[in-house]
Structures are given as C-alpha cells and as structure tokens.
Amino acid sequence: MKDIYEKFAFDYDEFGPIESYLGDEKNFFHKLFTEHNIKTVLDCACGTGQHLYMLSQLGYQTWGSDYSHSMLKIAEKNLHERGCDIPLTQCDFRYLERKFDVCFDAVVCLTTSLPHLHTDEDLLFAIKSMKNRLNKNGLLVFTSGTTDYTLTLPSIEVVVNREDFSRIFVKEHDGRFQTIHVLDLYHSLQRTEENQYDIVYRILLDKDYRMLLSKAGFTNIKIYGDYDRSPYDAGSRRLIVVAELTT
Numbered sequence: 702m703k704d705i706y707e708k709f710a711f712d713y714d715e716f717g718p719i720e721s722y723l724g725d726e727k728n729f730f731h732k733l734f735t736e737h738n739i740k741t742v743l744d745c746a747c748g749t750g751q752h753l754y755m756l757s758q759l760g761y762q763t764w765g766s767d768y769s770h771s772m773l774k775i776a777e778k779n780l781h782e783r784g785c786d787i788p789l790t791q792c793d794f795r796y797l798e799r800k801f802d803v804c805f806d807a808v809v810c811l812t813t814s815l816p817h818l819h820t821d822e823d824l825l826f827a828i829k830s831m832k833n834r835l836n837k838n839g840l841l842v843f844t845s846g847t848t849d850y851t852l853t854l855p856s857i858e859v860v861v862n863r864e865d866f867s868r869i870f871v872k873e874h875d876g877r878f879q880t881i882h883v884l885d886l887y888h889s890l891q892r893t894e895e896n897q898y899d900i901v902y903r904i905l906l907d908k909d910y911r912m913l914l915s916k917a918g919f920t921n922i923k924i925y926g927d928y929d930r931s932p933y934d935a936g937s938r939r940l941i942v943v944a945e946l947t948t
C-alpha cells in the first residue's frame with residue numbers, strides 16, 4: 702500500500718489545532734468515555750498525534766498507531782514538544798493484532814481515516830481487526846467529515862486562509878468515491894511553494910457504517926450528526942459512529 706501522507710505529513714498540521722477545526726470533540730469524548738468507564742484508548746490512525754494529546758490531557762492511557770511513517774515521525778515530534786510520552790507504532794489498521802497483543806477499552810479511528818480503504822472486503826477486515834482489540838463492552842469510534850450534506854457543497858473550498866499560506870480543497874465524487882485534491886500554497890517571502898496531494902476516499906455514509914459494523918458482529922451502533930449527539934440527518938456536517946462490543 703502506498704503512503705499518500707509521505708510528503709503531506711510534514712505540512713499536514715497547517716490545518717491548525719484540532720480544537721479550531723473539529724469543534725467540541727474533546728467534550729464529546731470526555732462525556733462518552735466517562736459514561737462507559739473507558740481507561741485505555743488506541744488511536745489506530747493517529748496521524749500527527751493531535752487526538753493522542755487531547756485524550757491524554759483528559760486522563761486516558763493512550764497508544765497510537767498509523768500506517769504512515771511520516772505521520773508517525775511528526776506525531777513523535779509534536780508529542781515530545783508537549784512533554785507527552787505515548788507509545789507509537791507503525792501498523793496498518795487491518796492488522797492490528799500483528800503489533801498489539803493487548804486489548805483496549807476503546808479504539809478510535811478519526812477524521813475520515815477508515816475511508817482510505819476502498820473495498821468492502823478491506824473495510825470489513827479492518828473493522829474486525831479493531832473489534833478484536835477491544836475489551837468486553839469496549840467502544841469503537843469513527844468520525845468523518847463526509848456526509849450526505851457535505852457531498853452537496855460546492856466543489857472548491859478554502860480550508861485555510863492565512864497571509865502566508867492557503868489550503869484549498871478541490872473535491873469531486875461519483876457517488877462511490879470522493880477525491881480531494883489538496884492544494885497547498887505558501888506565499889510569503891520565506892516560503893513560496895505549491896504542493897498538491899490527491900486523496901481518494903470511499904464514500905461511507907450512515908447506512909454503510911451500519912451494514913459493515915453489523916456484519917462485523919456489533920449490535921449496539923449509534924450514529925450522530927455532531928459532537929452534541931444530535932441525530933445524523935440530511936443536514937449533518939459530521940458523521941460520528943459509536944459501536945459498543947456487547948458480546
């Protein structure tokens with residue numbers, strides 16, 4: 702599998718801190734994990750480590766893994782700078798058992814990470830691998846910015862607009878896959894540079910998550926449209942999935 706974040710990782714955090722573009726995620730996790738008595742969490746697509754930091758600040762014992770060596774390198778740097786000592790492991794989330802011989806109270810896979818897999822077979826394989834790393838009554842959580850509503854929005858979106866830097870998404874989709882062309886433009890005296898990264902997501906909506914999670918053996922599946930746990934509907938800008946391992 703190709704690492705599409707190999708170069709992008711080094712500029713990925715130009716999105717800014719997750720608190721500023723992901724909203725009230727911290728409170729959502731704090732409430733959810735308190736209700737379910739969660740103590741240990743694996744973020745299996747940890748990227749640059751921002752959620753690991755957030756979760757460790759909330760008091761959870763956290764582990765991070767990701768497919769991309771570059772993303773892990775940045776995560777290590779970010780966490781070190783913040784004085785956070787969290788174990789990081791290179792691992793494809795389809796094969797978590799190859800690197801983890803322990804189970805967790807929660808496994809999270811956040812910000813449209815699962816849809817990097819494109820076939821039903823791979824998606825189910827990954828969900829089963831995550832399920833196998835859960836303790837009894839453990840939670841599996843996915844979040845995504847691809848929703849019925851966001852698929853109707855204009856195809857060009859300025860996601861970062863600073864004096865020295867702009868990040869523009871040019872999006873296209875055919876109903877089954879969505880391609881995001883990420884255009885990064887550095888325009889200051891210190892750095893003048895353009896980069897393009899193309900990310901192809903499998904479009905996974907509420908019914909797809911329900912179908913995959915049911916096939917993997919989850920019976921208690923909740924889908925929200927925002928971090929305040931409002932129900933997912935045609936106007937939702939987020940898709941948040943919480944599945945509990947009850948058997």
Ligand SMILES: C[S@@+](CC[C@H](N)C(=O)[O-])C[C@H]1O[C@@H](n2cnc3c(N)ncnc32)[C@H](O)[C@@H]1O
Pocket residue numbers: 706745746747748749751752766767768769772792793794795810811812813814817818
């Ligand atoms: C959009 S980024 C999100 C990163 C992070 N979760 C966040 O919220 O900022 C997607 C991440 O998924 C990781 N990823 C994609 N496919 C993966 C796989 N099969 N196994 C593990 N990580 C994967 C990528 O390397 C990347 O770090």
